[in-house]
Amino acid sequence: MHINDSEKLHITKLIMCSSNLVAALVGIGHTSQILMCQPGALSWSVRAYNQCKDFQDMSFYQGKLYTVAKDENLLMVNISQDHSTGDPQVSRIGQVIKGDSPPWYSRVFEDNSKAYKKLYLVESCGMLLMVRRTIWCQVPEPGGDDKVMAGKNEFEVFEADFEHSRWVKVSTVGDDQVLFLGRRCSRSMSVSQYGLPGNRIFFLDDDEDNRIEYAYDEENTSFGIYSMRFRSIRSGAPNISWKRCAEMYLAAWLFPEDR
Structure with a gap:
């Protein structure tokens, strides 16, 4: 499932990472994706091949963006710039802690x-x-x-x-x-x-x-x-x-x- 497959989207969390960067958890039901934008921009950016996951929460900690999934894996979100538009986008989501959910x-x-x-x-x-x-x-x-x-x-x-x-x-x-x-x-x-x-x-x-x-x-x-x-x-x-x-x-x- 991708974010553009959903007719009814829901913002779970919005974070001001800096004066030039806003991150949001957006999705429907138990699945969501991480979107990026610059304040004042007319649209949000999301990479089409990023699969939706059950992200539970998100935090900007010591200059880096982290999210935790339902399996309690802690993931770090790497952010890059789209070469054609200059907009921020998620370039990679990598695991930094493997969860141990009961x-x-x-x-x-x-x-x-x-x-x-x-x-x-x-x-x-x-x-x-x-x-x-x-x-x-x-x-x-x-x-x-x-x-x-x-x-x-x-x-x-x-x-x-x-x-x-x-x-x-x-x-x-x-x-x-x-x-x-x-x-x-x-x-x-x-x-x-x-x-x-x-x-x-x-x-x-x-x-x-x-x-x-x-x-x-x-x-x-x-x-x-x-x-x-x-x-x-x-x-x-x-x-x-x-x-x-x-x-x-x-x-x-x-x-x-x-x-």
């Missing part, structure tokens, strides 16, 4: 539970982190008409070890750091100046309408907070919530310098 994500257990996952890339304190978010779901009995229902969330954090080409699991993100996770934007921030405890993960229920794999019991949603220290989750502010479906796609983290 095999049980495709398995339905005896109690009809099944694990789904989301992956996020976040730069934090000079490191590139991958966050593996597991959503445990209840699968209906064979032949049943019920939906797959989402349950509890679990989080694991890994640091990219480029020297040894591997992911290294970490038990903390720092006593002064909080990770804010979202499909559109993820970020690490120092929070002691705001009087907030660190070593936590704030996350959104950010399912996209064209790749929803499970349903929820509640009509409304908000944000959740995961403690790396206590391995526990609590809900966010009770007075902040929004309806699922169309409204939830507008949810985003706003940071002080963004105001």
